[in-house]
Every structure is written in structure tokens, then in C-alpha cells.
Amino acid sequence: MSILxxxxxxxxxxxxxxxxxxxxxARQGQFDDLETPAIRAVxxxxxxxxxxx
Amino acid sequence: MSAADLGIQAAERSAAANPVTGCAHCGLxxxxxxxxxxxxxxxxxxxxxxxxxxxHGCGLEQYYALRAAxxxxxxxxxxxxxxxxxxxxxxxxxxxxxxxxxxxxxEVELHLESVHCAACVWLVERLPQVVPGVIEARLSLATRxxxxxxxxxxxxxxxxxxxxxRLGYPAHPARDADVRAARRREDRSTMIRIAVAGALAGxxxxxxxxxxxxxxxxxxxxxxxxxxxxxxxxxxxALVWPGRVxxxxxxxxxxxxxxxxxxxxxxxxxxxxxxxxxxxxxxxxDVYYDVIGILVFLLLLGRWIQSRQxxxxxxxxxxxxxxxxxxxxxxxxxxxxxxxxxxEAIEAGDLxxxxxxxxxxxxxxxxxxxxxxxxxxxxxxxxPITAEIGATVLAGTTNLSGHIxxxxxxxxxxxxxxxxxxxxxxxxxxxxxxxxRADRLxxxxxxxxxxxAALTIAIHWSNDPGTAIGRAMTLLxxxxxxxxGLATPLAIIAALGQAARxxxxxxxxxxxxxxxxxxxxxxxxxxxxxxGRRRVVRWVEVDSAEGVDAGAPDPHGVLRAVACLERxxxxxxxxxxxxxxxxxxxxxxxxxxxxxTDVVETTGLGIEGTIDGVRxxxxxxxxxxxxxxxxxxxxxxxxxxxxxxLSPLLVAREDAIVAAIGxxxxxxxxxxxxxxxxxxxxxxxxxxxxxxxxxxRRAGERLGLPTRRCRGGATPEAKLExxxxxxxxxxxxxxxxxxNDAAALSAATVGIAVHGGAEASLRAADVSLDxxxxxxxxxxVDGAARTVGVIRRNLAVSLGYNVVGVGLAMVGLIDPIVxxxxxxxxxxxxxxxxxxSRTFAAPDDVAGEAEPLEAPDRPTGPFVRAVT
Numbered sequence: 001m002s003i004l005x006x007x008x009x010x011x012x013x014x015x016x017x018x019x020x021x022x023x024x025x026a027r028q029g030q031f032d033d034l035e036t037p038a039i040r041a042v043x044x045x046x047x048x049x050x051x052x053x
Numbered sequence: 054m055s056a057a058d059l060g061i062q063a064a065e066r067s068a069a070a071n072p073v074t075g076c077a078h079c080g081l082x083x084x085x086x087x088x089x090x091x092x093x094x095x096x097x098x099x100x101x102x103x104x105x106x107x108x109h110g111c112g113l114e115q116y117y118a119l120r121a122a123x124x125x126x127x128x129x130x131x132x133x134x135x136x137x138x139x140x141x142x143x144x145x146x147x148x149x150x151x152x153x154x155x156x157x158x159x160e161v162e163l164h165l166e167s168v169h170c171a172a173c174v175w176l177v178e179r180l181p182q183v184v185p186g187v188i189e190a191r192l193s194l195a196t197r198x199x200x201x202x203x204x205x206x207x208x209x210x211x212x213x214x215x216x217x218x219r220l221g222y223p224a225h226p227a228r229d230a231d232v233r234a235a236r237r238r239e240d241r242s243t244m245i246r247i248a249v250a251g252a253l254a255g256x257x258x259x260x261x262x263x264x265x266x267x268x269x270x271x272x273x274x275x276x277x278x279x280x281x282x283x284x285x286x287x288x289x290x291a292l293v294w295p296g297r298v299x300x301x302x303x304x305x306x307x308x309x310x311x312x313x314x315x316x317x318x319x320x321x322x323x324x325x326x327x328x329x330x331x332x333x334x335x336x337x338x339d340v341y342y343d344v345i346g347i348l349v350f351l352l353l354l355g356r357w358i359q360s361r362q363x364x365x366x367x368x369x370x371x372x373x374x375x376x377x378x379x380x381x382x383x384x385x386x387x388x389x390x391x392x393x394x395x396x397e398a399i400e401a402g403d404l405x406x407x408x409x410x411x412x413x414x415x416x417x418x419x420x421x422x423x424x425x426x427x428x429x430x431x432x433x434x435x436x437p438i439t440a441e442i443g444a445t446v447l448a449g450t451t452n453l454s455g456h457i458x459x460x461x462x463x464x465x466x467x468x469x470x471x472x473x474x475x476x477x478x479x480x481x482x483x484x485x486x487x488x489x490r491a492d493r494l495x496x497x498x499x500x501x502x503x504x505x506a507a508l509t510i511a512i513h514w515s516n517d518p519g520t521a522i523g524r525a526m527t528l529l530x531x532x533x534x535x536x537x538g539l540a541t542p543l544a545i546i547a548a549l550g551q552a553a554r555x556x557x558x559x560x561x562x563x564x565x566x567x568x569x570x571x572x573x574x575x576x577x578x579x580x581x582x583x584x585g586r587r588r589v590v591r592w593v594e595v596d597s598a599e600g601v602d603a604g605a606p607d608p609h610g611v612l613r614a615v616a617c618l619e620r621x622x623x624x625x626x627x628x629x630x631x632x633x634x635x636x637x638x639x640x641x642x643x644x645x646x647x648x649x650t651d652v653v654e655t656t657g658l659g660i661e662g663t664i665d666g667v668r669x670x671x672x673x674x675x676x677x678x679x680x681x682x683x684x685x686x687x688x689x690x691x692x693x694x695x696x697x698x699l700s701p702l703l704v705a706r707e708d709a710i711v712a713a714i715g716x717x718x719x720x721x722x723x724x725x726x727x728x729x730x731x732x733x734x735x736x737x738x739x740x741x742x743x744x745x746x747x748x749x750r751r752a753g754e755r756l757g758l759p760t761r762r763c764r765g766g767a768t769p770e771a772k773l774e775x776x777x778x779x780x781x782x783x784x785x786x787x788x789x790x791x792x793n794d795a796a797a798l799s800a801a802t803v804g805i806a807v808h809g810g811a812e813a814s815l816r817a818a819d820v821s822l823d824x825x826x827x828x829x830x831x832x833x834v835d836g837a838a839r840t841v842g843v844i845r846r847n848l849a850v851s852l853g854y855n856v857v858g859v860g861l862a863m864v865g866l867i868d869p870i871v872x873x874x875x876x877x878x879x880x881x882x883x884x885x886x887x888x889x890s891r892t893f894a895a896p897d898d899v900a901g902e903a904e905p906l907e908a909p910d911r912p913t914g915p916f917v918r919a920v921t
Contacts (some may be wrong), residue, residue, distance in 0.1 A: 032241075
């Protein structure tokens, strides 16, 4: 039963890791523009002649 | 075969199938004279040709395939760019706008014109391929802002901007970069708060399930304490970190004695947490931690969505005014050539060159030259004034005809336009904020709830003080107005979204609440009720012996001469005449570009010139009559035009008058219907214009407004004064477009800037109509009323939940599980109701969308032939 004493804090720590990761991403500006990067990913990499970046 | 080839082939196929050749860049029909005889790519204009050539030269043809795939045929011709960009390299500009990054890389933000689709993102971000030395270009589609990084050793900003222009995207410095950086920081911290609140709420909910189980079936003391303690910790964190904003709002509400919904929310949260903490310490399971966590999360989410939607409005508006002039030509002391420098670098005493057609950049005195100046932007006066050496010209006005040199007297904020903007800022600050319906409710809500809590204690105290306090606390918790807090924002978000799709950009929900009740609408005339552009309204030709068919203009006669001759002038009336000519003569039938010789333009009177050996004069009636004889039966024509409210012009061939032209600024085609619709809805309409009082009265008569509601000759200060006076008694809505309206717009309860308005008016307004015509105002008023209906329904529903909850709490039927079901249920109901309602739609009593180029008051046959 006392396993809960370990599992519960562990669960919270894992949750905290997720939150910290989100905070890091938000501070990096990953969520500033939610529209353009999607387009960028789709239209990029197509038809690139070698040597041209 | 590559996608690019496919795109081009498709373009060629459609060109072959259709006798009309499409432009290889934009697809619009190519004028017959410009179709390439060899069957190569043809272009509708030089702008398109140069973009096409750059794209092919740099291996970027893929753009066409991408564009075809990502747009629904909404393509615009490339803007013909020639605007000078050297000012971008000026140190004064760099100091203000350019940031230096690691390794000496420079970075700047630029607003780009004509960005419209995914293919634009692709193309703009290929800029390093076009301009060597540019390291990176990132485009944000939502804000149409590009962030440019370049190596100052290898290229210059002006070169990069020229590269963008060659791709078809004229660039302008983003002058609001600081504001947006601050906003971005704020956005990020809001997002973090929501994420933390969400994570905490989720975890507290998980623990709450265990506690519910314990509640029903009993639970070991160790676990009770473990779950209770951890829940208390997590919920406490939710209150002091993301939930802090509500307590701050509640404190502000108490300090300023202005009711705000944050106050009851804070009371409910405090009561819930305090009670739960007390219960936890005493080993009970009656705790509300999960309710608290969910409340904080939902309320923050609602506020964030609302502010995001309002940002969209702001962004769209800031793009509209990024296109303001930012440079001036300063003459060097030696009298040499003029340097193009940024406005920031000009000081009083500098001598500036202002060419015909330029906006005058400073307040100053003319030192050389003679010209006409269009001051409509500042004064609303439509007719250009003549300015000579020694005359004062004002920043923001347009130099129409002559080349002048101006000595700067005042620059920037000290100009009259700058002082006007200051007035705008101050009157915006003075404006009393609209008290939100929900906040007004909160003013009643708080005392009622506290009273009921006291009543509960009083009733139950004699039996058992513990139960009495318990029930009072549950009452405070269950009455926490979560759904009430969401009711207004959600209804407004839904409405703002729908409005934006109808091209009505609203920057705040308060405007909608203010617009829902009829009040006074003050309309500017020029540019608001009218198109703001002069056009030919009447054309009366003297029937000559040439035997042309009545009803259609003779392509070789007067009209062609007028169009050719007026092309040589920069006067706004001339532009109207040229446009009229182009509209009514098929361009392939007659050459409209025949250059007249011996052109003499007399400022303020008219123009004369020789075409194909014939001497033509166009100008004011008095001036023409001095040079030519009036045919019999034509004498009264000029007066008739004046009576119609038009500016008359006469045309003389050699020594005989051959035509009279009435030029005017016709009312918007939907103006009359829109005004009528507003009056039907109970609004009082009045016209307040800087234009001549007689012109204003005549416009008022056309619109069916009584003369006392039509005021002309009003200066910006007078407009502001009038609006302030009206605002003391009722809701005042100002609809305007110019700098001269800006102060009035910001002093009004709600300011509406119409399509094509000046930067200042857009800044000052709460609502911008991004489409021509006045139907948008009617639609806005209707939409506002419907939105407030939705808000009211939301409030009623959420109050209903609260009333039920309070009733249950007073008789002691609420326990944590009931609270946990009741509170999210009320929020969900409100969310569903908000998103299912349709608020903005075309008003059914104003016919159709307005096409502003079609004058409504144009007589059915514009060409009237006077039979002499």
C-alpha cells in the first residue's frame, strides 16, 4: 500500500517535467506563430536542385 | 516533369484556349498591345514581368505551382515598385529599427505588402537565393511581418528590400516592433500560466477521483492525508501562481471601487480553498480542490482566447497602416541634389524638396515654387488650396501640382498632425471605459451572495454553528461565477470571429456592448459617406455637326482630347477625367496616350494644350469663357451643374466651348439605404464634416437628414468638442476616415474607421471596416445587438446554475461531488450556446454589397446631349 507514497510523487515529478518542457518551449518562442511553420514544413524540401540551399 | 512545369503549362493552356491572353505572372488579361507576338509569356504590366523574370532567373519557378495549389485563384498583379529604399541604410534608421545579433549579423522586422498565401511564405523565405548576403528571411503569415537577418559586410538592407520588391513584396519598416515584442512576451507568460493551471487541474482531478472513492466507501487515514495533502499543495500552487491574476483583479476592483467579476471569483476561490484546507487538516474528505483547479484553468483559457481574437483585429489594422511614408528629400547646404533620408533625421531649419504627388513630411514654409496642396486629410476641405513662396504647408497634406522646396519649421510630434495625434491619445485616455454587463452584474452579485451566506449562518446557527458555517461556505463556493466569467468573453470571441470573416475588424468586446443600444451616430462626409474620390458625374456635350450617335461618346472627339490633355496634370480632378476617359473609350480603338504639345497649366484655373494640331482648353468656367465663346442654348449649363452640387468644368476646342463636365464626389451607393436602416433601428444620424457647409447640407438632403443635423466647416478640434458634448448624454458612435476625424473617433464611445482610412483614424478607432461602403456599419450594429443577446442568454443560464446551486447549498444538499459536476456543467452549457449562435450576417434591409465605383446618383444616361 505504501507504494503510493513513491508512485504519487513520481507521477507528479513526471508531470512537472512535462510542464517545465512546455515552459521552456514557450520561452523559446515555439508557440509565437502557429500558422506559418505548418506551411513551411509542407512546402519545403520539394524540388530542390542539388547545390542550391 | 516538375510541379513548376505543370503550373506554367497550365497557364499556357488556358492562354491558348481563351482568345484573351492571361498574364504569365498574375493571370489577368493582357492588354492587346502587350501580347507577345512570338507566343512567349506575356505580361499585363512591368511589375509582373520583372517578378516573373526574377523568379525564373533564380530557379524559383516552383512558386507558380505552389500558388496554384494553395490559393483559390485570388491572385493580384505584382505592384510596380519604384519606391526609393536608400533610407533603409541610413544610420538614423538603423539606430531605431535594426538589432545587431551575434557575429555582427543585423536583424530587422519588415511589414510586407501583398502577402496572401502559403506560396508567399515559400518565396519570401527563398530571399537568400535572390540576394547574396541575406542569411535568413522568416515570414509570419498572420502578421505579414518578415524577420530579415543579413551580413552587413556582404549586403545592405536596401539591397535586400529591393530583392523583396523584385519578388513582388514591397517592404516597409515595422514601426510597432517594440509593441509587438512586448505583446509576444505577454502572450508567452499567459500561455505558461494556462499550461501550469491545466497541468495542476488535471493532477488534482486524478487525486479527486481517489478522494471521491474514499468519500463513498471510506479510506485509510494514511491515504486520506496523503491525497488530501498533495491536493491541497497542488490547488494552492494553482491559486498563487496562475490564479494570482484573479486576486490582483479583485484587489484593483476594491481599490478603484469599480465592480469587476474578479471579485466574486476571488471570494469563491478563497472560500473554497480555505474551507477545504480546514477540512483536510481535520481529516475530513469534504474538499473542493478539483473544482478550484478547473475553475482557474477554464477562466484563464477564456480570457486568453478572447485576447487572442482581439489581437487578430489589431494585427490586421497594423498592417493597414504600415504603408505610411517614412522618408523625405533633404537638400544639402550646397544646393546640390536631394538626399532621401528617414523622417527621424529631419530637424527644424532643414530645407526639403517635395515633388508633385508627394506627401509633405513636415510643417514648414515654402521657400521656392508654387503649387496646390490637398489638405483634406487634416481639414476635410475637399478643394485644393494654392500655396506660394512664404505660405505655410502642413505635414500629412499632399503636394498636388508643383515642385516646391520647404523649410522645416516643426517635425514629428510638433507638427499640427503630431499635435492632433497627441490630442487623440489624450482623449482616448480620458474616455470612460464601458462597464461590462458582467461587471455590472458582479456589483449586485457580491452583496447578494454575501447576504445569503449571512442569512444561512443566521438560520442554522441556533441548531449547530458548525453546520451553519459549513453551509455558508459551500454557498460561497458554489456561487463562484465561473460560467458567468466565461459568458461574456465566449460570446464576444465568437462574435469577433464572425465579424472578422465579414471584414469588420473589432479591437475590443466593449465596443460591441456599447453598440447594442441605439444612440447617436456622427458621420464624416468626405471618404465616409462619399467615396472620397472625385469622379465625373455629368458630361454634357454641345451637339456638334460631326454627326455622332447620341448616347455614346465620340471616341475621336472631346473625350479623347480631355483624357490625353489631363494626363499631363497631377490635379485630382485631372485624374478623375483620365479615369473617366479610360472607362468609356475602348483602349484598343483609340490611342489615349497621344502626347499634347505646348501644355500650359494655370494653377487653380485649368490646362491647355495642342493635340493633332487642335488647341484644347479645360478649366474653370470663368477662365474658359474668357478664351472661348459660349454656344447658344448652353449658357445655363454651368449653373445647373452647380445646383446639383458638382464642380463645373468647361472644355473649349479652339475658340468654342464644346462640353461641360460636372465633377463631384458622389455619395456611396449604399449610403442612403444604410442611413435609413440605422434610423429605423433608432439611431440618430448626423453629419459632421470639415467640408463646405453648403456641400454638407446638400449631401444631408440626399440622405434624408434634416438640415440641423448636417454640420460643415468643422475643424478637428470642433469635431472633438461636439463629440464630447454629445457623449455626455448618450452613446456616441463616430464614423470617419481621416486624420481630422481621429480625435473625434477616440473621444467617441465607439469609433469606426471606414475602408481606406488614414493611419491615424485606424489607430484611434475601435472598429475598422475593411470593405467599402457603409453597409458594414448597419451590420455591425445588428451584430452587436445579437451578440449582446447571446451574452444575456449566457448570463441568464449561468446565473440559473448559480441560483440552483445556492438554493441547494442553503438546505445543505451540496457536497463536493455535486459541486464538481454542477460547475463544469454550467461552463459547458455556456460554451455550447456561445459557439452555436450566429451574430454577424448581411443586414436584410440594405440591398446587397456596395460596389463603390458605381455612383448611385449618376443619371441613367451620363452622357446628356444638349441640343442647340
